[in-house]
Amino acid sequence: MKSLAELAELRQKSLDKMNMRNTDTRERIVVGMATCGIAAGARPVMNTFVEEVNKRHLGDVSVGMTGCMGMCALEPMVDVYDADGTKTTYIHMTPEKAKRVVAEHIVNGQPVEEFTITAKDQNNA
Amino acid sequence: MQIARSHVLICGGTGCLSNNSMKLKDRLEEKLAELGIKDEIKIIMTGCFGLCAEGPIVVVYPEGSMYSRVSLKDIDTIAEEHLLKGRIVENLLITNRGEAYDEEGHQVENTDFFKRQKRVALRNCGRIDPENIDEYIAYDGYKALGKVLSEMTPQEVIDVVSASGLRGRGGAGFPTGKKWTFAAASKGDVKYVACNADEGDPGAFMDRSVLEGDPHSVLEAMAIAGYATGAHQGYIYVRAEYPTAVRRLNIAIKQAREYGLLGKNIFDSGFDFDIEIRLGAGAFVCGEETALMNSIEGKRGEPRPRPPFPAVKGIFGKPSMLNNVETYANICPIILNGAEWFASMGTEKSKGTKVFAVGGNINNTGLVEIEMGTPLREVIYDIGGGIPDGKKFKAAQTGGPSGGCIPASLIDTPMTYDDLSAIGSMMGSGGLIVMDEDNCMVDIAKFFLGFTVDESCGKCPPCRIGTKRMLEILEKITDGRGELEDIDKLEKLAKNIKASALCGLGQTAPNPILSTLRYFRDEYIAHVVDKKCPAGVCKKLIQIKINKDLCKSCGICAKTCPVACIRGEKKVPYEIDQTKCLKCGACLEKCPFKAIYKES
Numbered sequence: 129m130k131s132l133a134e135l136a137e138l139r140q141k142s143l144d145k146m147n148m149r150n151t152d153t154r155e156r157i158v159v160g161m162a163t164c165g166i167a168a169g170a171r172p173v174m175n176t177f178v179e180e181v182n183k184r185h186l187g188d189v190s191v192g193m194t195g196c197m198g199m200c201a202l203e204p205m206v207d208v209y210d211a212d213g214t215k216t217t218y219i220h221m222t223p224e225k226a227k228r229v230v231a232e233h234i235v236n237g238q239p240v241e242e243f244t245i246t247a248k249d250q251n252n253a
Numbered sequence: 254m255q256i257a258r259s260h261v262l263i264c265g266g267t268g269c270l271s272n273n274s275m276k277l278k279d280r281l282e283e284k285l286a287e288l289g290i291k292d293e294i295k296i297i298m299t300g301c302f303g304l305c306a307e308g309p310i311v312v313v314y315p316e317g318s319m320y321s322r323v324s325l326k327d328i329d330t331i332a333e334e335h336l337l338k339g340r341i342v343e344n345l346l347i348t349n350r351g352e353a354y355d356e357e358g359h360q361v362e363n364t365d366f367f368k369r370q371k372r373v374a375l376r377n378c379g380r381i382d383p384e385n386i387d388e389y390i391a392y393d394g395y396k397a398l399g400k401v402l403s404e405m406t407p408q409e410v411i412d413v414v415s416a417s418g419l420r421g422r423g424g425a426g427f428p429t430g431k432k433w434t435f436a437a438a439s440k441g442d443v444k445y446v447a448c449n450a451d452e453g454d455p456g457a458f459m460d461r462s463v464l465e466g467d468p469h470s471v472l473e474a475m476a477i478a479g480y481a482t483g484a485h486q487g488y489i490y491v492r493a494e495y496p497t498a499v500r501r502l503n504i505a506i507k508q509a510r511e512y513g514l515l516g517k518n519i520f521d522s523g524f525d526f527d528i529e530i531r532l533g534a535g536a537f538v539c540g541e542e543t544a545l546m547n548s549i550e551g552k553r554g555e556p557r558p559r560p561p562f563p564a565v566k567g568i569f570g571k572p573s574m575l576n577n578v579e580t581y582a583n584i585c586p587i588i589l590n591g592a593e594w595f596a597s598m599g600t601e602k603s604k605g606t607k608v609f610a611v612g613g614n615i616n617n618t619g620l621v622e623i624e625m626g627t628p629l630r631e632v633i634y635d636i637g638g639g640i641p642d643g644k645k646f647k648a649a650q651t652g653g654p655s656g657g658c659i660p661a662s663l664i665d666t667p668m669t670y671d672d673l674s675a676i677g678s679m680m681g682s683g684g685l686i687v688m689d690e691d692n693c694m695v696d697i698a699k700f701f702l703g704f705t706v707d708e709s710c711g712k713c714p715p716c717r718i719g720t721k722r723m724l725e726i727l728e729k730i731t732d733g734r735g736e737l738e739d740i741d742k743l744e745k746l747a748k749n750i751k752a753s754a755l756c757g758l759g760q761t762a763p764n765p766i767l768s769t770l771r772y773f774r775d776e777y778i779a780h781v782v783d784k785k786c787p788a789g790v791c792k793k794l795i796q797i798k799i800n801k802d803l804c805k806s807c808g809i810c811a812k813t814c815p816v817a818c819i820r821g822e823k824k825v826p827y828e829i830d831q832t833k834c835l836k837c838g839a840c841l842e843k844c845p846f847k848a849i850y851k852e853s
């Protein structure tokens with residue numbers, strides 16, 4: 129290591145691996161990881177979120193998990209909490225959908241309406 | 254390898270290690286493999302979280318859930334519930350005592366214990382893996398050294414340290430900037446910087462925790478001190494009784510060398526600096542700066558007369574600069590955040606924060622870092638959780654065997670260098686021993702004097718002979734053979750030793766006597782005149798007795814007694830043979846009817 133630039137680069141790389149330990153985050157992504165969620169495929173969804181957040185250096189976004197959300201038929205389910213506390217619930221998630229949620233909702237601030245639980249209710253109505 | 258979705262931090266501080274936290278790690282690894290989620294979870298062993306009494310501590314991120322007193326069975330539950338299924342195991346969480354679980358309350362930062370602390374020296378303890386330099390670098394590690402070497406002159410570094418108002422954390426509170434100035438001004442092409450990690454004060458473990466939890470912060474600061482004062486070699490003097498600290502320091506030095514952060518031409522600046530560890534055998538006097546320097550040279554750990562001061566003639570006769578571990582731990586944040594930032598914390602003459610190792614009769618035994626000037630009351634009740642079993646706070650001892658006590662009437666004293674010395678106590682290195690109503694202050698003074706008598710190196714008579722005479726007088730008093738003039742004799746001796754001993758050990762040894770005499774003279778008088786120990790501690794002055802009306806003749810006391818001096822039979826109250834009784838109190842604890850009591 130010979131320069132501050134080199135140090136800064138290593139710092140960023142290590143920090144990306146540790147961001148999870150920062151609990152003051154802007155946005156929280158919470159994946160339902162109870163038996164029902166896992167059976168429906170929550171684990172790859174979770175891992176995709178973790179990878180995407182990391183790849184994009186979204187240090188202030190946390191990816192966590194929670195237990196059964198009570199609507200097992202809609203699993204894998206994911207809640208996204210914005211900085212102001214607004215909650216968006218996504219249902220029937222897949223790794224591909226997770227990538228879109230990161231790109232559109234987290235990065236650009238536009239929830240992906242078509243994947244949300246409210247979209248489903250409207251369709252049924 | 255996949256990116257982990259959860260980090261599990263297990264405390265690897267000495268407190269938790271001795272509570273088997275290493276086994277927790279092994280068990281968790283097995284369990285995660287069993288559950289098939291090994292690649293998704295990362296386990297990190299950290300340094301001390303400060304809540305050693307609640308250990309072993311385990312923290313799970315991203316939720317930041319802090320679990321306490323985790324057993325092997327608990328770790329299985331945490332793996333199955335929290336890590337596999339995302340359900341926080343509420344009954345294992347460390348919650349604010351008495352308060353119900355809430356979403357945020359379980360997070361490390363939000364517990365009462367942490368909320369009121371300000372962590373500068375302990376900034377990384379419990380947050381990073383001390384054996385991984387990358388984690389240190391992630392939290393701005395080695396950035397201060399880079400900044401200093403590429404943008405600042407040695408004088409500018411010293412100016413920042415001086416302006417911050419930082420004072421030595423090893424006990425004496427000497428302004429650090431001034432010390433660096435003297436060393437820098439001293440002429441000589443070979444100079445040394447050294448780190449005092451001897452930590453001999455009984456009950457203190459702040460320095461150990463910094464070395465165990467964040468060893469690089471000390472290495473980096475020593476390199477900065479080397480640059481500022483013109484030294485190219487550093488020594489860390491650490492006691493061999495700190496094996497974990499020594500091991501992690503060695504790992505840290507090796508990793509820093511591999512990255513070129515120690516060694517030749519650091520950051521391509523032309524500055525060379527390296528560090529060696531010197532192990533001490535654990536003698537209190539070796540914490541004294543001149544004795545420490547002798548010991549580094551391989552000589553007997555005996556103090557040298559000053560002057561010449563170490564800045565002029567120190568290690569191997571060369572100009573040397575010695576700072577304490579915690580002093581060093583403050584340096585990098587000062588360089589990075591500026592002198593004003595540091596000076597904005599604390600009071601006019603005591604800037605920044607101070608770490609205390611809180612022990613004795615207190616609920617949250619452990620390590621706390623508070624802003625200077627915080628009243629003792631806050632440390633004991635708000636952070637420390639108060640005195641166990643609803644007992645009354647009697648006094649706190651700071652500065653260990655060199656310090657003095659703070660009585661309950663002065664519990665609102667702000668913790669600063671000057672306020673503490675004004676009341677006859679001292680900041681000391683950070684040991685804080687809390688005493689409740691069951692502690693006898695004469696006995697406490699005797700304990701510390703016993704320690705200094707053992708630890709006196711014997712080189713100067715006032716300390717070698719004087720402390721022994723003081724201890725003898727204290728023994729006479731606690732044995733009930735004291736006379737009033739003994740108290741005067743003690744005071745006179747104390748003042749003479751203070752004035753004539755060679756080094757700080759002897760000069761400060763009388764402090765525990767002087768301060769207990771100042772605040773608890775009536776207790777001395779009770780021992781001498783009434784031949785009573787009001788707290789019921791001094792064995793020669795108490796008797797253990799059985800209350801005939803309460804005794805149910807169950808015989809448990811007789812079975813418990815190690816010297817078989819309790820006799821009795823069914824339906825007749827038991828009796829203690831006072832000529833044989835050791836006053837160990839074992840029967841007193843065991844009696845189911847609380848029929849046994851101490852009488853003074």
Ligand SMILES: Cc1cc2nc3c(=O)[nH]c(=O)nc-3n(C[C@H](O)[C@H](O)[C@H](O)COP(=O)(O)O)c2cc1C
Binds near residue numbers: 422426451578756
């Ligand atoms: C008997 C005695 C024991 C001491 N023990 C320690 C110690 O264990 N650790 C320490 O840092 N300083 C100890 N000191 C203080 C050191 O002599 C010295 O003042 C200090 O290490 C300087 O560092 P600082 O200016 O950063 O506080 C002791 C002093 C005396 C007189």
Ligand code: FES
Binds near residue numbers: 265266270308619
């Ligand atoms: S050693 Fe684990 S909390 Fe102190």
